Amino acid sequence: MxxxxxxxxxxxxxxxxxxxxxxxxxxxxxxxxxxxxxxxxxxxxxxxxxxxxxxxxxxxxxxxxxxxxxxxxxxxxxxxxxxxxxxxEGELDNDQLLGLKPPKLDSKIVPELSDDQLKELIKACAGKDFWERRDEAIIRLMIETGARAGEVINMEVDDFDLPGGTVIVRRGKGGKGRRSPLGPQTCRAVDRYLRLRRAHRLASTPNMWLGDRGKTLGYSGLYDSLVRRAELAGIPDFHPHVLRHTGAGRWLGKGGSEGGLMAVFGWSRRDMIDRYTRATAERRAVDEARGLNLGDL
Structure with a gap:
């Protein structure tokens, strides 16, 4: 060929x-x-x-x-x-790559943000203008639901049920949809953004997140906005996917079940929990051991 x-x-x-x-x-x-x-x-x-x-x-x-x-x-x-x-399609006589093993992945640990860092990140969105309200709503949403960046930018206004405290990810990774719960603070942040969104020139479009210059928010716009907030918060080497790792660690750290985490974050494999929460697994184990008090004989 x-x-x-x-x-x-x-x-x-x-x-x-x-x-x-x-x-x-x-x-x-x-x-x-x-x-x-x-x-x-x-x-x-x-x-x-x-x-x-x-x-x-x-x-x-x-x-x-x-x-x-x-x-x-x-x-x-x-x-x-x-x-x-x-x-x-018949373009090749046979698939010679069938069964070819992929390169082995390194077991990298992605650091999770501490509670203090999360507070600083949200504080970096303090203000009442459109961009501040939008970015705070997105950050709270990603921390609480573990939504991927691609899932966030594809959300529509009708996906949010603020009175019911839920959001629908209609097409997650692998084409799978799911419903995720939203807490009161996230709902309030989203509501504040929606009230300002009504004045945007694209307010009639179904896309939930709107950008500048009359456009909807794409991946690069989301990435740049969140990285800028992280810089203001003094958080180095930030990437939006860190919020998903952080959300998973917080879920387990506060006593949430693994089954619930898999459902909310859209995972079908148990090993994804270990992969995403490796950074804080040792800390949780120490806290659990102290609670068990196995040395008390």
Whole structure:
């Protein structure tokens, strides 16, 4: 297969993914992986053959370049999914990447924010203008529900039931929807934002979160806004996903059940709890041990 043929089929695959109602972020992740593979093929004068030796060489070079293991894994997954689709469509005789093992992920610990840091982050949104009210509402929402950034920006006004204290994530990761509870302070913050939202030029649009210059809020706008608040709060190395880790740790730290956490945060696998709450697992274990008082004989 030539590079030109590869790129043409890549465009067809993107159409297929959209027809399957994959999220825009999923389509971008997959196509970015293929684009990186095409670039590597050009740089190394390699034919874009989806065989194990070629793909393994591509992934090995990525790791040698110093990319994160998760990124290398994502790039390889893109090629495996693309190869499977080509075989299904009859563009390849067989899927030679079937059963190819992904690169092993590092067990990284993502630090969670302390209660003091959360208070400073919310304090950084103090004020009565549109942007301050919007950012406080988003931060409280993400801490309490563990909503992913992509889920937040896709929310609509009708997804919120403030009198009932709930919000619906209509299309979470994997296309799964869920209903999450909202506490009184989060509901109040959302209500304050909605009252100011009525004066926005896009107030009639269904999108919940609105940005500047007459646009709805996208991922880059959400990221920039929250990072700016974190800088004002003196929180270094902040990423919006830290709020999801923090919310999970707070849930368990306050005695919430693992089953409830999985339902609210949209997880179907138990191991995700360990992955997201590893940073505070030791602290919770110490607190539990003190409560058990096993040395009292």
């Amino acid at each position: 030539t590079l030109e043929e590869f790129q043409t089929l890549q465009d067809s695959w993107a159409l297929h993914l959209r027809a399957e109602r994959k999220s825009a972020q999923t389509v971008k992740t997959y196509t970015d992986g293929l684009k990186r593979f095409v670039l590597w093929c050009r740089q190394t004068s390699t034919e874009p053959d989806l065989t194990r030796p070629v793909v393994n060489a591509f992934v090995a070079d990525l790791i040698d370049e110093g990319v994160e293991a998760a990124t290398a894994r994502s790039r390889q997954l893109s090629l495996r999914r693309f190869s499977a689709w080509l075989a299904e």
